[in-house]
Amino acid sequence: MNIAILSIGDEILRGIIDNKNASYIANKLFMNGFNTKTIISISDNLDEIVETLNQLSKSHEIIISTGGLGPTPDDKTIEAIAKWSEVPLVENNKAKQLIKNHYKKRNVQITQMRKKMFLIPETSELLPNSVGAAPGIKITKGNTTLFALPGVPQEAQAILDEAVLPWIIQNYSPVIWTTALTFRNIRESELATYIESKINDFDLLTVAYLPSFGYVRILFSANKDYTNDNSFNQFLNDLIFKYQEFFVYKSIEKPEQYLHKLMLNTGTTLCTIESCTGGIVASKIVSNAGSSEYFRGSLICYSNEIKEKILKVPKDILTTKGAVSEETVKYMAENGKNLFNTDYSIAISGIAGPTGATPDKPVGLVHFAISTPSNIYCYKFVFHGNREINIESAANTALLLLIQHIEFFKINFIKN
Structure with missing residues (x-):
């Protein structure tokens, strides 16, 4: 079975937005045992969409398109699909009701332009959109099944997960x-x-x-x-x-995804005490729905004043050892854990760059401390990138160190 992903939208070709949909869909397919043969991006041009569908349908059993299902004049995908499948556009009562309910809940008026979304190709099947207004559709022509999804990533991903993937898994055997x-x-x-x-x-x-x-x-x-x-x-x-x-x-998951499952399974709680990462670790954690079950909060202590007044880091430690030191992050981790009353805490302090280095503390130096139910563990790394890379490296490392300690609970030494 050959699968194609078709991304439709001038904004993609112009580099205004990243093509998150294609990578998400391809990854989801792969992780479920299916290879993507082709990924194409094209403009919001009616004839180009029709021609591309004609070409792809010659060699692909499944096409998943994103974009062009909305109410504005540049949304041409539904019209193009009707032309490609050689069936008329008709007003669909189910689509009409779903869209009306969506806007009614938000106290938004149904304009004449929005009524355009009531129309779908006559032989197509509606795929409800649990996140946004425009529904997706499924339609078959010859040996090819086309799934058309909205361009908004959250909407496309929801329909893919709730309708498209289950259909593919039910109708085809994984090959990978x-x-x-x-x-x-x-x-x-x-x-x-x-x-x-x-x-x-x-x-x-x-x-x-x-x-x-x-x-x-x-x-x-x-x-x-x-x-x-x-x-x-x-x-x-x-x-x-x-x-x-x-x-x-053992998993392909990102650190924040794996940590999320681990925290839920262990029933333990967590807080983050961040300096150089500025809340990035906390942001990664709360990107998972349900993280409130274990994540109590985060304190961004960027200045020495906050470290001293709120986290009770002794002034002489900050003066003699510095904010970026093992001694400082130990106080941050332990007192932060007590402040939030959690089982685990992680503290991070470093020099993201490009300024701030000293002869003995280079740009990229980051100290970590993890406070567990039984002990405090400290680590030191020097990352070699620009400011953005150093911050991202530190945030990911914090999550991974946490996972190791929660998985194995007592790690007396991890060589760095």
Whole structure:
């Protein structure tokens, strides 16, 4: 089965917005065992949309399009789909009711322009939009099934997860087997040197190295199932053992996603005490719905005054050791945990750059302290990037260190 993702919108071609939909859809498909063969971006031009659908339908069983379902004059996708499928546009009572209810709840008037969204191709099936106004549609022509989704990422993702993926999984068998490992604060080239020396022992297995700031994910995929392959499992165990200082978890998930599940499963609570990251760690945590079950809050103590007055970091520590020091983050972590009354806290203080360095404290130096139910653990890293990269690296590292401590609870030493 071949799948195409078609992104429709002038704003994408002009670089005004990132094409988040294509990456989200392709990733979701892949993680469910399906490969995307083609990704195309085109403009809001009626004839171009029709021609692209004609070309894609010759070699793809499934097309997932995003964009152009709204009420404005530049939204041409529904009209183009009707022309491509050679069926008339008709007013759909279900679409009409869904859209009216959406705007009624928001005290927004149904204008003549918005009534355009009542129209869908006659033979299409409506895909309700649980987030926004414009519904998606599903329509089949010949051997090709087209799913048309709105361009707003939250809306497209909701319809994909609630309607499109379940349909694909029900009607097609996955063709890809995957497993993944996540390591922190290690170069992908070091991992690759070991992995590539072993990987030829396994037929049909491919490896993707997915580096991010502060961590790298290793994705293994194959057209056969290696779950119960003893040799492959031994290889994974050897890899984890060799790099056990840096190994964090078995999953392709981002750190904040994995931490979210871990916190819910353990029933423990957490707070963040941030200086150089300025709330980025907290922002990543609360990006997960339901994080209020365990996340009590965050304190951004950017100035020494706040560190001293609220977190009770002794003035002589700030004067003699400095804000970016092991001694300071220890006070921040422990007193922050007491302030929020949590099981865990993590404190971060560093020099993001480009200024602020001293002869013994370079740009990129970040100190971390994790206060657990039984102890406080401190770490020091020097990240080598610009300000944005250093902050992102520090935020991800904070989450990954937390995961290690919550997973294993007592880590007496992790070599840095």
